[in-house]
Amino acid sequence: MSKCLLCHQPLRPPMTLAQFWCWQPLPVPVVCQRCIQQFDRISATHCPQCGRQQTKMTVCHDCDRWGDQRLQNHAVYTYNEAMKAYMQQYKFQGDYALRQVMMAPLQQALMRETYDVLVPIPVNQETWQARGFNQVTGWLRNQPFQQVLLVTADHKEQPQSAKTRQQRLLTQQPFSLAPNAARVLAGKQILLLDDVYTTGRTLRHAATQIYLGGAKAVTSLTLAR
C-alpha cells in the first residue's frame, strides 16, 4: 500500500461510484487529505499586485512601498507553518520526491493563467550542484518552459532566506539573459514562476531583465506568498 509523502500514514483514497463505473485506473494521490488541508489556499480576495491573502481587494502595504515598480503576481498558497515545513524538507533537505505534492495544484494554477512563455526562476550553479535539482522546474509535469534567465551573481555570501527584509531589498541584480533570449521573448507575454514571494525583490529583478529582452508583458506565479 502506498503511503502519504508527508505524514507516512497509509493512503486510503475514497472511491466514488463515478470512478467505479468509469472502469479506468484509479487516480493515485501522493498525500492524504489531512496533509493537503494543512496548506492554506489563497482565495479570490487578495492583493492585486503581490497576491497576498487579505480581506479586501486593495493594494497591500508592502506593494505600496514598491511604488512604481509594478508586478502582477498570483500565489497559490499562503506561507504558513505547513508550507514552511514542506519547503524545508523539499528545498533545504533536498527531498526531490516531495515535488509530486505540488504538481497537481500548480498545474491547475498554471491553467488559470494566460501567457505565451513560461520562465522559471533559475538556481545558481553551486546550489544546483549541492541540491541536484531546481525546485521550481521540479514541480512542472510536462508543461513547456524556456530557461532564458541565467544566474550571474555566484557570490551568494548567505542564502536569501537567511536575510532580513532590508538586506533583501538591497540585493543586486543577480540575473542575466541567455543568448537565445531575444528570439524567445520578443513581443510575448511571459509568466515567471518561483517558489516563494517574500519581498518581491527576486521577481522584480527577473522581470526587469525579461522586459529588456523585449517581452510585451510579464506576470508571475508563485507557490506561496
Place this chain on the structure above:
Amino acid sequence: MCDEQDLFGRQLPLTNGPANSRVRPAIVTIGRRRRCQRCQQWLLPTDCLPNQAWYCRQCLQLGRLTSHHKLYTIPEPNRFAPVAAPILTWLGKLSPMQGTAATGILDLVRQQRHQLLWAVTGAGKTEIVYPALAWALAQHWRVAWVSPRVDVCLELAPRLQQAFCHVPQALLHGKQTRPYHYRQLTLCTTHQLLRFQSAFDWIIVDEVDAFPLATSPLLQTAIATAQKPTGSHLYLTATPGEQLQRQVRQKKLAVTYLPLRYHGVLLPQIEVRLIWRWRERLTKGRLAPRLIRQLQDYRQRGQRFLLFVPHVLDLKPVAQALQRAGVTGGITVHAADGERAAKVQAMRDRTIPFLITTTILERGVTFPDIAVVVLGGDDAVFSTAALVQIAGRVGRHQDFPTGEVTVYCHSQSRRVRLAQRMIAQLNRQGKRLGGRRQ
C-alpha cells in the same frame, strides 16, 4: 576539519577525512538496484535527481546522502581512559528478585549472548541493568543505551549520570545542539545509531517494542550495524512482540524474566465491557450509560483516572460528551500538545481529577493511585503491547499496589484477548515467586 576521534566507529559523509580512515561510496549499485550504505535500505527507481545522482529517502532526516557522497569511518579502537575506582556510584539497593535478575543478566553479558529482559511494567528495569553495565564499562567496552523515544533518553540521562558519575557520557538525539564527542557510554535515540558502524560492544535497547522501532526495518538494521561483529545486545521491555517471543522460543535470544513488581503484588487484570456502536453514539454527543456511571462513581469516590481514546480527533467529542453527562474537571492531552508536560505534571500534582489522552501516555508515566479506562480498546491503534502497557499504569506505587483497568469495546478483539492472556501468564509466573493478589 573533523577530529580523528569523532570518526571512531562512525560512518559520516565528509569531503575529505583523516589519512587513516576508510572510505566507501554512500550508495552502491547491486545488480539493477541501489542500496544506501548508511541505512542498508533499497532505493526506489524514482529516487533519482535531475543531475543523475541517486539519493536515499529513508535516512533523509540525518542529512541527505547522494551517490556523490562518500562515507568515512575509522574502526573502533576502544581508546578510553580507565574509569576511577567505584564505577557504579548508585546508592540504592536492589530487591532480592531484582538482584536475581541482575545476576542473570551479568552472566549472559559475560558470555556475550543476545538477550531480553522481560520485566513487568514498574519492575525497575533500569536499575537491574546497572551491575552488568558497570562490569561492561570495567572491561573497556563501548556501550550504547538507546531508546526509540527521545523522552525516555532525556529522562534517563540524569539518572545514568548519577549512577555512573565517573564515566563520561554522550547524549545524542535529533534536537541535540551540543557537538558530538567520543565517549565510552553513549545515550541516544535509535535513529542516531545510523551514524555508527561496528562501534559498540554492547547495546542496551530500552522499550524495544515502542513505536517506531517495532515496525521499522530501518531502525532494526541500525542496531545490527552499530554493534560490533563480536558485540551483543540487551532488549528491555515489558511487552515483547510476537517476533521477539519467537526468537526466545527458538533460543536465538536468551531471556531473563521478572514477572513480579517490586512490591510483590500481581498485575491488575483487564476487564472488558462491550458497548455496542459507541462511535455512532459519540457522533450524536452521547456515551454509553455504563461508562458514564463508572466515571461518575470514580469522581464521587475521589478516584483519579486516565481515559484513553483511540485517536486525537476523538478527544474533543469525548470531552464534550463527558461534560454534558456531568463528569467535569478533566482535560485532554495528545502528542502535538504544547502544554503536554505541564498537563501531565498537573495530573501528578493532583490538581486535576482525570486526563483524556491517546496512546502517548501508554508508557513512561507514573501516577500513584490511578484507575485506567480505555474507550474503543478494539481499535487497531491499541496493540497488545499498548494495552498491557496501559494496564501497567495502574498500581505502580508501593502504597497503592492495586487498581482497576476497564476496556470498553464495540466487539471482542484478538488484541484485547492476547493482552489479557499476557497479563495472566505473567501473573501465573509471579504467583510462583510468591506474588499476592492484594
